[in-house]
Amino acid sequence: MKCSKCRQDAVLFQRYSGLHLCEDHFTIDLETKVKKTIRKEGWIKSGDKIAVALSGGKDSTALLYFLTKTFGIRRDVEIAAVTIDEGISGYRSTQICKSIAEQAGVEFHTASFKEHFGITLDEIVQKKGDINSCSYCGVLRRQLLNRTARDAGATKIAYGFNLDDEAQSVMMNVLRGDAETLLRKQKPVEGMLPRIKPFKTIPEREVALYARLQTTGYEERGCPYSYNALRADVRGILNQYNYGHPATKYALLNLGEKFKSGIPADSTGAETCATCGEPVFGSCRVCGILKELKGE
Ligand code: SF4
Ligand code: ZN
Known part of the structure; x- marks a missing residue:
């Protein structure tokens, strides 16, 4: 198998990303993720x-x-x-x-x-x-x-x-x-x-x-x-x-x-959804679904 990012032979297949990676691109991929975690x-x-x-x-x-x-x-x-x-x-x-x-x-x-x-x-x-x-x-x-x-x-x-x-x-x-x-x-x-x-x-x-x-x-x-x-x-x-x-x-x-x-402060107690007026924890899932169904 060839690397998904270049022409070299792959050393790894990542099921979760669908990518085949060569040694160089695998190393970059791993190190980038770890640096991101440290920064975050x-x-x-x-x-x-x-x-x-x-x-x-x-x-x-x-x-x-x-x-x-x-x-x-x-x-x-x-x-x-x-x-x-x-x-x-x-x-x-x-x-x-x-x-x-x-x-x-x-x-x-x-x-x-x-x-x-x-x-x-x-x-x-x-x-x-x-x-x-x-x-x-x-x-x-x-x-x-x-x-x-x-x-x-x-x-x-x-x-x-x-x-x-x-x-x-x-x-x-x-x-x-x-x-x-x-x-x-x-x-x-x-x-x-x-x-x-x-x-x-x-x-x-x-x-x-x-x-x-x-x-x-x-x-x-x-x-x-x-x-x-x-x-x-x-x-x-x-x-x-x-x-x-x-x-x-x-x-x-x-x-x-x-x-x-x-539990984050904004979801410790019931609040009211600004759209439907129903009590919700955090954001309103009903309105989220309705919005999604309407294709907005
Ligand atoms: Fe061995 Fe100690 Fe690790 Fe247990 S915690 S596996 S005893 S080294
Ligand atoms: Zn590569």
């Missing part, structure tokens, strides 16, 4: 020091590459890498992360569960079993990551989460009936660095392709404790459903964000 969210400003949460996997390695490529030339923005060593034997290698950071030419900071909490994740699993390993790990890592990035002078933490991760999280919260997590808006807390997710609109397979084309040396192995059953099920369901309905993952991402932003 106001995520990177002059004076920022962005700490990339570097796990050494494809997503965070690709994110570090993208951010240094895009912002590395700016003198008013700094990029750094932070790696947390949870103490999972045969998996987390700070050495791999260190060399990825060196390749990207950024500062590298690291901290370990053992040295800060006095226990490794392997030891926690020995004590508690592996059923809740991710809950313990996530809570501890989040705090240590924040502390390490803050001590390094960072102003924000960047995560490599992609569209699939975000859509899965929303769906999981729905399936658990976890209204609290869906609705709770994170308030800014003194000392807690804001989190940014530049790849949140990019499908996992595209981030993986970007990582493969642009970077080397990332870790392909997964965490030995990462068999979260619900996430694996949701991933399967979403991928299957998304095949016939390619906008599903975006819809879930948007749904999650709408929940989090709370």
Whole structure:
């Protein structure tokens, strides 16, 4: 297949856009979307020091590459890498992360569960079993990551989460009936660095392709404790459903964000439609439909 935009061979077919893209046009497409997300969210400003949460996997390695490529030339923005060593034997290698950071030419900071909490994740699993390993790990890592990035002078933490991760999280919260997590808006807390997710609109397979084309040396192995059953099920369901309905993952991402932003002020209570005089939430859907039917 040839690229829809030039004569080169395509490396990707995007079902949701109908486009075949070559390496060059795929790279432009992905980077343009990520820049747009960053701009729209106001995520990177002059004076920022962005700490990339570097796990050494494809997503965070690709994110570090993208951010240094895009912002590395700016003198008013700094990029750094932070790696947390949870103490999972045969998996987390700070050495791999260190060399990825060196390749990207950024500062590298690291901290370990053992040295800060006095226990490794392997030891926690020995004590508690592996059923809740991710809950313990996530809570501890989040705090240590924040502390390490803050001590390094960072102003924000960047995560490599992609569209699939975000859509899965929303769906999981729905399936658990976890209204609290869906609705709770994170308030800014003194000392807690804001989190940014530049790849949140990019499908996992595209981030993986970007990582493969642009970077080397990332870790392909997964965490030995990462068999979260619900996430694996949701991933399967979403991928299957998304095949016939390619906008599903975006819809879930948007749904999650709408929940989090709370109910906008102009639709908190019933108002009256200026055209039909009926009570409405926000804009009047009846009048919208009538207008559409009349072909206006
Ligand atoms: Fe920790 Fe779970 Fe991630 Fe493994 S998969 S590093 S246990 S959060
Ligand atoms: Zn092309």
